[in-house]
Amino acid sequence: MRKLVDQPSHKAEHSPLLRSEKHESAIRQVSGSARYVDDIPAPASLCYASVGVTNVASGTLTSLDLSAVRQSPGVIDVITISDIPGHTDIGPVFGGDPILLDNEVKFHGQPVFAVLAETQEQARVAATKATMTFAEAAAILTTDEALAADAKVRPTHEFGRGDVSNTLQSAPLTASGHLSVGGQEHMYLEGQVSLAIPEEEDRMSIFTSSQHPSEVQKLVAEVLDVKLHRVAVDMRRMGGGFGGKESQAAQWACLAAVFALRTRRAVKMRLPRMMDMQVTGKRHPFENDYEIAFNETGKMLGAKVTVSGNCGHSPDLSDAIVDRAMFHVDNAYQLGDTHVTGHRLKTNIVSHTAFRGFGGPQGLIMAELMMDVVARKTGLDPLSVRKLNLYGEENGTVTPYGMPLEQDILADLIGKLEADSNYWQRREEVKAFNAASPIIKKGLALTPVKFGISFTAKHLNQAGALLHIYTDGSIQVNHGGTEMGQGLHTKIGQIVAHEFGVTLDNIEVTATRTDKVPNTSPTAASSGTDLNGKAAQNACITIKERLAAFFAEQFNVPAEDVIFAAGQVSAGGHHLPFTQLIQNAYMARISLSATGYYRTPKIYYDRETGSGRPFFYFANGAAVSEVSVDTLTGEYTLDKVDILHDVGTSLNPAIDRGQIEGGFIQGMGWLTTEDLRWDDSGRLISNNMATYKIPAIGDTPAHFNVALFDRPNAEDSIYHSKAVGEPPFMLAISVWCAIKDAIASLADYKVDPDLPAPATPEKVLMAINAIQNAGGEQ
Amino acid sequence: MIKFLLNNELVTLENNAAEVSVQQYLRDQKALTGSKEGCAAGDCGACTVVLGEIAPSQTGIFYRSVNSCITLMAALHGKQLITVEHLSDGNTLHPVQQAMVEHHGSQCGFCTPGFVMSMFALYHTDQPATRETVNTALSGNLCRCTGYRPIIDATIDSCAHRGADKFTVQESEVLKQLQAIAAETSTPMMNKVYLPSSREAMAALLQEHPDARFVAGSTDLSLEYTQQLKTLPTLVSTTRVKECRELKVDEQAVTVGAALPLSDITHVLHEHFPQLHELIDRFASLPIRNQATLGGNVANASPIGDMPPVLLALNATVIIDNGSEYREVPADKFFTGYRQTVLADKEWISAIRFNHLDEQTQLKAYKVSKRHEDDISAVCAVFTVTLDNGSVSAISSGFGGVAATPVSCEALEQRLLGKTWSEQSTRQLGMKILAEAFSPIDDVRASASYRKQILANLWQRFWFETQSELLATTRVTAYA
Secondary structure (H helix, E strand, C coil): CCCCCCCCCCCCCCCCCCCCCCCCCHHHHHCCCCHCCCCCHCCCEEEEEEEECCCCCCEEEEEECCCCHHCCCEEEEEHHHHHHHCCCCCCCCCCCCCCCCEECCCCCCCCCEEEECHHHHHHHHHHCCCCCEECCCCCCCCHHHHHHHCCEEEEEEEEEEECCCHHHHHHEEEEEEEECCCCEEECCCCCCCCEECCCCCEEEEEEECCCCHHHHHHHHHHHHCCCCCHHEEEEECCCCCCCCCCCCCCHHHHHHHHHHHHHHCEECCCCCCHHHHHHHHCCCCHHHEEEEEEEECEEEEEEEEEEEEEECCCCCHHHHHHHHHCCCCCCCCCCCCEEEEEECCCCCCCHHHHHCCCCCHHHHHHHHHHHHHHHHHCCCCCHHHHHHHHHHHECCECCCCCEEEECHHHHHHHHHHHHCCCCCHHHHHHHHHHHCCCEEEEEEEEEEEEEECCCCCCHCCEEEEEEEECCCCEEEEECCCCCCCCCCHHHHHHHHHHHHCCCHHHHEEEEEECCCCCCCCCCCCCCCHHHHHHHHHHHHHHHHHHHHHHHHHCCCCCCCEEECCCCCCCCCCCCEEEHHHHHHHHCCCCEEEEEEECCCCCCEEEEECCCECCCCEEEEEEEEEEEEEEECCCCEEEEEEEECCEEECCCCHHHHHHHHHHCCCCCCHHCCCCCCCCCCCCCCCCCCCCCCCCCHHHHCEEEEEEEEECCCCCCCCCHHHHCCHHHHHHHHHHHHHHHHHHHHHHHCCCCCCCCCECHHHHHHHHHHHHHHCCCCCC | CEEEEEEEEEECCCCCCCCCCHHHHHHCCCCCCCCCCCCCCCCCCCCCCEEEECCCCCCCCEEEEEEEHEHHHHCCCCEEECCCCCCCCCCCCCCHHHHHHHCCCCCCCHHHHHHHHHHHHHCCCCCCCCHHHEEEEEEEEEECCCCCCHHHHHHHHHHHHCCCCCCHHHHHHHHHHHHHHHHCCCCECCCCCECCCCHHHHHHHHCCCCCCCEEEECCCCCHHHHCCCCCCEEEEEEEHHHHHHCCCCCCCCEEEECCCCCCCCCEEEEECCHHHHHHCCCCCHHHHHCCEHHHHHHHCCCCCCHHHHHHHHCCCCEEEEECCEEEEEEEEEEEEEEEECCCCCCEEEEEEECCCCCCCEEEEEEEECEEEEEECEEEEEEEEEEEEEEEEEEEEEEEEECCCCEECCCCHHHHHHHCEEEEEEEHHHHHHHHHHHCCCCCCCCCCCCHHCCCCHHHHHHHHHHCCCCCCCCCCCCCCC
């Protein structure tokens, strides 16, 4: 794009950019007036939908008697898959996700039919009244069973370089092992919810809590068998998403729309918590294996890593999720000759889906595991091994998938954190403490994160924006991104205010609507600001070009000299208040509305060769965690955390810090207390907040330092900032490593404990038992 | 009928269905959608509201946070129900709201109204604004976005600078209105829910409604309709029965009225049994403790309740009433099977009596769960040991999570009597006894083998912590 109007990207005196502006909805949120889908005043015709679900995990439906459902008080309508007017498969990419059961049972808790009733309670009660019988078949519930049966939702993918097998044979030191990595329930505080309002004929308005309104629009249209232009989706805000509302918000919108079309009534479908947990996918559990070659100095020579994602019953987004796990098994390290294999296993479990990090964490943890193993085998401190193997001039900067690191900042970042957190002094203190404490053991770990930024599905790396300026100078901007709490709308507002040189109260970022910006990508992959920020900026630039030309003509100054700042438009000593210029432009018939568009440059990936540049850039960070572990019970506390994180130039330090802290604590939950459990029949038994424990307020460490690593993104991202949504999640791997470090102290740091994730107190005690039994202690 | 203030509006209700929670009432009937439904089970706190009630001194209003999703409408009688929409003073945010804005305490914002209400309740106490008091005050509020740090900062900041707010200004007027409701003599009732104020009235209601069920805090009962979609029978509440609300401390014992919310008895238990501090702090969350009662936890007889093991280990006495006579049952005779007790038809628990411990007796209470706060025990273990010149003269115990009922381990007392406490062999014998004492089950919280090992190892912890000299640090939490 031609830039007629150039703005300095550094902090300007009157600009809200790069400042800790408040979340645009903060006042409404604390007042209870921020409106979520379930808070929208009820249309007079509103009724409520619910679903009835299977109680087996595999087999076929042999009979279905819905008469008691139909006769239940308040029931208006009941549907099965045969009542769907259009498409019945709502799979986001590859298909395989029937909107309601299609004879074959996919998982325990799969929706079989939907019921509409006058009240939410009546719908829920009616949904329990069906008589269903199934011819049960053997269910595949684990990755081991799926591997044995060669059950996959997508083909296995592999990439690598060098002759790893040979390296493993000839290396002075080798090690191998296995790691179970648990899944994670999103536990967005606001459960899945959609409201469908029938419009004229077969047109439909949808209000939904979704990270992907365009996909909701497409699937609703397909399910109703209408063209996309007859469906409008409105998404103001989510009460949390975390990936759980990327593909899996659509089903509820589609069911509500089908009922709305059939009954001509407004239909709300909101999943109560237990239902939500049962019928929506989670972070993929993985079973991973590694074989590594290294030498006595701790240098990696080669690695063979296999990641096996339990995808559940359908592909959903699993292909890209397992790919991302594969792209991150090196994390920040030059592993030498490398071969990475990624299986996408099919099981009779709910279809697992996007969750902050998108497979990255389940792959990245392998790199940190391998570093710990090398450290224990060589007797070096784990931090020394990590630093020794970092990508860089000496070790090389090309990843196993052939992408060179163009911004090599982790060595500096780790060095600064190492010093700021007093790592080495604390290492000595921890050792001294442990020597004197027979029961409580402390552990310390510093782990880095290098996370690739861009959708690996190349076509998703595009965004649009629509910007209007009204005659009072107020500006409304709409873009394809969705607000789920991450502060995207706040940052977009800052960008637009900065571009026009006006204050934030002149900017209104409106609900995401498919009739304003079409064909949008999901707000995912940490890309919200990178993509939509650039699109919004480009919309600003288009209008600024018109205004600058108009101003230049009026005052006979060069258009490229025109500056928008501090509420004024200026050039050549001439000034006009912004609002005055807008009014003049309107009278002169200058268009005050524009779209903006952006696509990410440079990225490509060749699946055939397993190489390319799937990421525009990498976001980096590192964390030091210190824990105390009770060797009698396996209980532990996270005592201290120090984080240094790379967000490039921070558009909003407070919001970025919020993402870092929140991501870290969520990652800590994934690795510690959040324990998904299915019973032998495939039924989820950790199915509510009483049995599935996300971090509570007391889990936040008393010492929790977070600093931003102050270095602009070398790539031309929006004001040289970096994506921040997902990368900090993986900083929490330092907690898992610190727990292992504490346990390793029981064997004089010579053994890396076998500690699956999540490291519940029970799993910690098992690891302690194993290390003590191996050491022959009583 | 029942009467309460909804913010500043006097509300009279007679025919609301018992199964309509305060949350549903607010959202569906009053269009007050600030309180959010996150779980409808009292686990997340997104629905938190504050109840103002006449303070014990009768001179002001006392505020407590509760989960509106599991609160019966009948429980509002005589109280002021305060919702998030009511906090600001015109366009001026309440200090706790303003602090949340300033500290960037909201991200998605869905949990925020609940946090704000818990912060408001803390703001109206005289507790210092420390990390500990904040953790306790906000223990029932989950946030999935922020990692809590900015919320902690906002709470400490606002509560460290407490000043008068609109509620202080309106306090005397609200007090007058609540006192007027309290002065009415008829038994408050609301469609199948009765709130008698004396044991005689309770007995009469039970005669009249033979199928009635008891309710106190409703924190467990409510799950039957919010989660299991059951309809409720006639309910009689113990919460206003005078005899169930007494708290007596004499030279012999602490006697706790069964219907007092746990948070109202915490200070007395802390004072007389300081070693229970950790267990009580980790009993659910503050909003739950603001409603849930000791009597309810004991009468429920759940094998994973945290108070029954305390009763067992302290040899407490359950005082049972039927309106005309009391009978007393020792705790170890109270629990008869899975969720079964000796309570006969039309009997209720009036109080629990805990005898003071003598100076030779040491008490410790332990809870092991996946999460420190607001979690259900994998194992709860409470021990006492009484020493006579270094020898064991008595041992008692109570356990949760290891059997179908709360249990004690008689073998401990029988086999350790007379042993020298400081001997390693005493520690080892206790471990051996406990490792074999029970046959716990595998469930979502823990495996049987973990529970067995924990039993033995909590015994070790007890042994370490009761030696005359410190042999080892034994806790990872700050609790003592």
